[in-house]
């Protein structure tokens with residue numbers, strides 16, 4: 316089992332899983348429910364991770380993921396409405412104060 320992708324946004328990981336499965340690549344999604352009250356686990360254990368079961372599919376899986384993620388470049392950084400901290404587009408909540416991006 317080889318890890319091919321991980322992202323804090325489990326919807327995105329799930330989306331990539333669907334794309335790979337549609338191509339006949341067997342996958343395994345780990346930590347799918349990583350944010351469901353796992354506060355006591357080390358942070359790294361809760362990142363949704365996408366694995367490919369068959370090593371022969373890894374190169375193809377990576378190509379598909381690369382193609383898919385290239386079509387969705389991250390947007391511009393955004394400024395937190397609560398504390399004015401700049402946040403990477405990948406985050407939906409402020410990394411510093413946890414305010415929602417949309418709470419402006």
Ligand SMILES: [Zn+2]
Pocket residue numbers: 395396397398399400409410411412413414
């Ligand atoms: Zn903030």
